[in-house]
Amino acid sequence: MIIDKKKIIDMMGKGLRLDGRKADEFRKIKVEYGITKSAEGSSRVTLGDTVVLAGVKMEVAKPYPDTPDQGGLMVGAELLPMSSPEFESGPPSDWAVEVARVVDRGVRESHAIDVKNLVVKKGELVWNVIVDIVTINDAGNILDASAVAVLAALKDTKLPKLEKDIIDYKAGLTKEKLPVKELPIAVTVYKIGKELFVDPTNDEEKQIDARLTVTSIEDGSLCSLQKGGESPLSVEEIDKMIDIAIKHAKSLRKDL
Amino acid sequence: MSYKKRVDGRKFDETRPVEAEVGVVKRADGSARFKIGQTEAWAAVYGPRELVPRFMQNPQKGILRVHYNMMPFSGHGNRVRPGGNRRSKELGMVIRDSLLPVINLNDFPNAVVDVFIEFPQTDAGTRCAAVTCAAMALADAGLLMSDMVSAIAVGRVDDKIVADLNYDEEAFECDAGVTDIPVAIIPSTGEVSLLQMDGITTKKQLFEALELAKDVSKKLYEVQKSALKKKYKVSEA
Numbered sequence: 001m002i003i004d005k006k007k008i009i010d011m012m013g014k015g016l017r018l019d020g021r022k023a024d025e026f027r028k029i030k031v032e033y034g035i036t037k038s039a040e041g042s043s044r045v046t047l048g049d050t051v052v053l054a055g056v057k058m059e060v061a062k063p064y065p066d067t068p069d070q071g072g073l074m075v076g077a078e079l080l081p082m083s084s085p086e087f088e089s090g091p092p093s094d095w096a097v098e099v100a101r102v103v104d105r106g107v108r109e110s111h112a113i114d115v116k117n118l119v120v121k122k123g124e125l126v127w128n129v130i131v132d133i134v135t136i137n138d139a140g141n142i143l144d145a146s147a148v149a150v151l152a153a154l155k156d157t158k159l160p161k162l163e164k165d166i167i168d169y170k171a172g173l174t175k176e177k178l179p180v181k182e183l184p185i186a187v188t189v190y191k192i193g194k195e196l197f198v199d200p201t202n203d204e205e206k207q208i209d210a211r212l213t214v215t216s217i218e219d220g221s222l223c224s225l226q227k228g229g230e231s232p233l234s235v236e237e238i239d240k241m242i243d244i245a246i247k248h249a250k251s252l253r254k255d256l
Numbered sequence: 257m258s259y260k261k262r263v264d265g266r267k268f269d270e271t272r273p274v275e276a277e278v279g280v281v282k283r284a285d286g287s288a289r290f291k292i293g294q295t296e297a298w299a300a301v302y303g304p305r306e307l308v309p310r311f312m313q314n315p316q317k318g319i320l321r322v323h324y325n326m327m328p329f330s331g332h333g334n335r336v337r338p339g340g341n342r343r344s345k346e347l348g349m350v351i352r353d354s355l356l357p358v359i360n361l362n363d364f365p366n367a368v369v370d371v372f373i374e375f376p377q378t379d380a381g382t383r384c385a386a387v388t389c390a391a392m393a394l395a396d397a398g399l400l401m402s403d404m405v406s407a408i409a410v411g412r413v414d415d416k417i418v419a420d421l422n423y424d425e426e427a428f429e430c431d432a433g434v435t436d437i438p439v440a441i442i443p444s445t446g447e448v449s450l451l452q453m454d455g456i457t458t459k460k461q462l463f464e465a466l467e468l469a470k471d472v473s474k475k476l477y478e479v480q481k482s483a484l485k486k487k488y489k490v491s492e493a
């Protein structure tokens with residue numbers, strides 16, 4: 001069923017949404033850790049009916065020649081065709097790439113993972129942290145759920161054992177945790193008509209005019225922004241959206 | 257030399273602990289989760305729905321497509337590169353062929369039923385877990401089926417025939433080596449709808465292994481049925 005855009009805007013103006021929430025209200029979120037034994041760290045985030053997993057694999061490799069004293073970080077996202085009739089197999093869609101890159105930037109720019117800490121032997125061997133997001137069920141707001149899932153998976157990560165510069169998978173994981181220094185939380189604020197709201201369902205997501213993803217850290221500083229959607233935003237709107245995002249980030253951080 | 261004790265202490269004909277549930281992916285038309293030891297399969301069914309490109313359509317009946325995929329962090333060891341490979345293509349095909357005998361798509365010409373199978377974690381036996389899981393998801397989707405399909409990997413480790421090999425057992429080093437035989441059984445007829453084998457075996461050992469697969473599949477069939485009954489609240493009376 002496609003819900004009429006005007007109906008969504010009218011209701012939102014009266015403080016109503018199709019599922020009974022307020023404009024400024026997130027669905028219930030649940031964070032679970034260590035959901036797969038195959039990864040070095042993992043998580044499952046359930047946001048209403050939206051379910052995403054994140055898993056961390058640690059690899060050792062030669063550092064890039066221009067950064068011999070730094071390890072690597074990469075975030076990937078797969079919008080599995082299992083999770084929505086609208087997702088297809090094949091190369092990543094634009095939306096999958098955007099989800100991965102926005103979450104990646106939040107983690108990278110906040111220095112949540114200190115890449116200088118990931119050096120095994122300077123100039124020779126470093127850790128690469130690879131985080132993969134996969135969607136199980138898309139009931140809207142994949143991006144915000146993914147950002148929480150990635151942080152949870154990183155927090156859950158323990159380093160594998162190195163034997164002569166190669167990972168010894170048989171030995172299992174060590175007790176050494178991957179240090180996570182910040183908790184950058186991405187919150188996307190959506191605009192439909194003149195209304196601002198958060199945490200859309202599938203129906204709402206299809207009808208929006210614009211969105212702004214704001215990633216913020218504990219002290220309220222911002223570490224990444226991403227504007228999406230076909231309509232522009234006024235500076236006043238951006239001001240309001242950032243305040244809304246920071247408020248929700250504070251509360252989501254408590255769920256980690 | 258003889259294989260006296262299994263690497264994880266199980267009896268030779270014993271599977272790892274199993275868990276099953278259906279209706280786990282809300283947006284899908286049918287779905288299931290099946291876990292055997294640390295091998296965990298999720299299956300989601302979409303369809304019957306329109307098939308594009310149109311040249312793939314069959315005007316006589318609907319077609320079944322099975323997509324097998326390991327999540328990037330689900331491998332035993334290194335990260336699995338996303339996007340599939342030769343192995344996942346082949347497995348999608350043999351899994352589809354194992355399910356086709358029990359599914360009737362005659363009422364859906366030109367349509368497709370897609371089955372997506374995903375693994376958050378693996379420890380050998382994935383194609384059999386996929387078949388067992390996909391059969392439940394197809395039933396959950398309400399498609400017309402003449403039976404279930406229940407699958408298990410059996411095999412030979414040194415001189416013993418065993419059920420449900422895990423990764424360490426597949427890699428067990430012994431004089432006579434290890435043979436892996438994934439088998440899917442249609443419970444009501446005992447027919448075999450998936451059969452592959454890697455390794456050396458005598459004909460006698462193969463038939464011993466098939467007998468074992470039949471026995472184990474009966475137990476899996478009960479697990480599948482009770483998962484489906486649980487969702488649809490059919491009392492056991």
